[in-house]
Amino acid sequence: MQQHETAPDAIFIVTPRVLNFPKNGRTSLVLKAMCSGRDETDQWSFSVNSQLPECFTIVENPISTDGQIVVTYNGLLGTHLRSLPDITVVAELGNFRKSQEVKVQVGDVDEFGQIRPNALQCLICVLQFTEAGDRMPRILSGCGHTICDCCIKEIGDGNRTACPFCRVITNNFYPPNFSLIQAVEEKNHQIAASVMSAPDCCDDPTVECCENRHHEATMHCKDCLKDFCQICFAVNHPTRNNHYFLPIKDKGIQIPKCRCSRAAASCVCVNQYCTNPEKFDCPKCYELHHKNCGPWGVTMDCLAERLEQIEAFLRRIQWNQTHFTKKAEVISDSLNRLKVDAKAHLRTVKDCKNKREVQEFVQKEEARLIAKEEQALMRSESARSLIRKLEKCVARKTDLHQAQELIEEARIAKSCKVESL
Incomplete structure (x- = not known):
């Protein structure tokens, strides 16, 4: 038959030749198998042979002539497996058979390197491929080269297109290059992730992210009433696009819950003689617990x-x-100068009694300066600790109703004079 005679001249192409799966998380990648230079009447079929472990599943497209094969990794590869068997993709036409091997790798993204930007460009117009539209990458089935959809339309002659690289003719069959489309998608994800700054990680963040207490929160969700870092917000709000968020510095004051836990504590006792430790209540609880305290104040104010x-x-x-x-x-500079001056002065003093007097004076002055230096450093460190508490209180705006002790501590620290040292 004619198709069997022309079959040996066909070129069998499988792309990509290496499947790189990230170590953690479920991922699906697409293999594209095709035969170039075939007759339009040829009915090729494609199949897959694989000895991959159970953490991989392979789904062939129901249309056998399409040659699209989806390989899925569930993220649960055992650590004892150091290497993985190749996937064998087979193309058959009657008694004619061709095969190609595809390597499978699992590891960290950095192990595979970054996608080169020029690998995602059409080599004719030198513009970046896109996931859809005029710049979608399409394969010239006659030779296997890829150019964008727009360039195919511009250089094509009706239903025929001569490859600009090898001049092989393709007759109106330009399937999408799914491997490149997937690479474009991945590159777009990388760009989006790089734009979104990584969270600051520390043991004592000013405002904790509600998803990870070691992340510094940068935004506040007004619908969830929670603080997030950018990464955690993006991960936990994919289906909540209607939620409204704002920068953490613009977050409003949070009114505490009443002791009854059923309403916001919108009332505050302003009676200076009140002995009830709970000053913030809802109207009902205020009437119950502060009935002799007189009019209440507004919590927000x-x-x-x-x-x-x-x-x-x-x-x-x-x-x-x-x-x-x-x-x-x-003080430290003064102490150093004192030591230098004392040594110089002692060299000029010849009388033993005078030397002892100079040494005693220097020792007393050194002790006085060291004590002052320690006192200054101690107050500086104490102020730094208090500053940290105040910064947290101002940034979080959630515990202002419990800040009376902090205010008293700040009032005392404010009265400390530098000159007293």
Whole structure:
């Protein structure tokens, strides 16, 4: 038969030749098998032989002539498997048979390297391929070269296109290059991930991410009333596109829950003689627990006033901390100069009694300066610790109703004078 006679001249192509699966997570990759230079009446069929472990599944396209094969990895490869068997893709036409091997790898993304940008460009117009539209990569089935859909239309002559690289004619069969489309998608994901900054990881973040307490939160979801870093927000909100978020610095003051846990504590007791430790309540609980305290204040106004007060304390204590540190540096310089001057002076003193007097004076002065330096450093460190607490309180805006002790501590620290050293 004619198709059997022409079959040996056909070129069997499988792309890609290597499947790189990331180590963690479920991933599906597509193999594309095709025969170029075939007669239009040829009915090729494609099959797959594989000895891959159970963590891989292979699904062939029901249309055998399409040659699209989906390989899925479930992310559960055992650590004892150091290498994986190849996948064998077979093309058959009557008694004629061709095969190609595809290598399978599982590892970290960095092990496979980054996709070269020019590998995702059409070599005719030198524009980036896209996942759809005029710049979708299409295969010239006559030779296997890939150019974009737009260039095929421009250089084609009706239903025939001569490959600009090898001049082989393709007759109106330009299947999408699914491997390149998948690479374009992956590159777009990489770009999107690089634009989204990685979260700051630390043991003591100013505002904790609700998904990971070691991540610094950068945004607040007004619908969930939770704080997120960018990465965790993107991962946990894929189906919540209607949720409204804002930068963490623009987050509003959070009104605490009432002790009854059924409503917001919108009332605050402003009676200075009240002995009830719980000052914030809902209207019903206020009438119950503060019935002799007189009119209540508005919680939001009270918390806003506290926030302003804490911010003012924070600025003053930051100023103090800076000056305590500078004072310690000045004292340290004075101590070093004292030691140098004392050595120089002792060389000029010949009388033993005078030498002892100089040495005693220097020792006392050294002890005095060292004590002052230690005091300055201690106050600087104490101020730094308090600054951290104030910064958290200002940034989180969730525990302003419990900040009275912090305010008292800040008031005492504010009164510390640098000159007292």
